[in-house]
Amino acid sequence: MTLGILTDCRIWGDDYDLSGTTNKVEIGGSCEAKKITNFNSGRYDEYLAGLKEVEVNVSGFFEGTTSDAFADEFLGARVPVTIAVDDAAGSIAYMGGLNVLSAPREFAVGEVGVLNFGAKGAGATMPGIVRGALLYPKTTITTTTTSTGIQYGAIGSGRTIWAAVHVFGATSGDTLDVKIQSDDNSGFTSATDRITFTQFAAATGSEVKSLAAPITDDYWRIVATVAGNGSESFSLGVFFGSAPTT
């Protein structure tokens, strides 16, 4: 067992990188206990796990162009959020379509402004939270880029693949196309396109897409195609994971 001290957690919300203004993050999954105690229970209560719920709380600092702008834009709205325990390809990460429900600001004389936000998983069009990994850490690219890839593993039947791309920066007049490929070897000698995101045309933002499993390939990578007027620059990061199909 090797424990790690959390120093490089990543917190992405849509096209905002909140990592630099956050110093604590909590992801809490829970479900209701449904009592099914009956006359055959042998005098012991019996329960089943009911509906699941996810709550995310992020604590940090007020910063006008990131945390505050994010809270202002998304309070009361649903937003894709990716939280990773480290800033490296393959780091464990969680992604959810979260409803931002609270964003209190606090200002005290002599102190750095505080901004926290609380959110809950929406669960309507995607699971409240999906466990996976950073397929591609936040990187600024200026040319078409193919990532090295990670050996995430095959995705079995009964599960759905969920992927999210966050585009943090874009240049005017340029386009970015991102797709996820898989293969059965680290050299990607026979890569297959699995998920293709909508083109980002000179714009930042995010998108979540899904794909039904099973897929036996265990190596996964992205291909980010950049085109434009010759001075293209895009900043992006990609989450990849899976959850039981609902």
Add this chain to the structure above:
Amino acid sequence: MALQVITLGYCRLGGSFDLHAYANKISLEFEAEDLNVTVFGDGWGDHMAGLKNGKLNVSGFNDFGDNLCDEVMYGFWEAGVNIAAAVRPSSASISTSNPEYQLAGVVPLTWTPLGADVGQVSPLSISWPTSGAVVRDVTP
């Protein structure tokens, strides 16, 4: 009487996952419902023990390594299926001084993979209710 300092706490989930490898505290709580059956004529309150239930509490540290704590515990919560559990004071063999509490099921109601400040280790903390019978086993 043989008191013991706990250094090798044991908690196995699902018959194969040793949660104690990530834990620094394990507690089992058992209780029975307090049924008040006092009637007219009773000079004192009259009670009976009703249905029994329990709670497994484990705290420690979460490990995000492949196939380790976070992956397994998240899998339990994600599946939402009750899990058998075995808890005893020491990982030594079961004995009269090292009884094992065998829980027919614990309900994976919560999993908090991340809950730490920058510079800290993410904690492990569960408080899952039991479901079904509990057996105290002292047979090696």
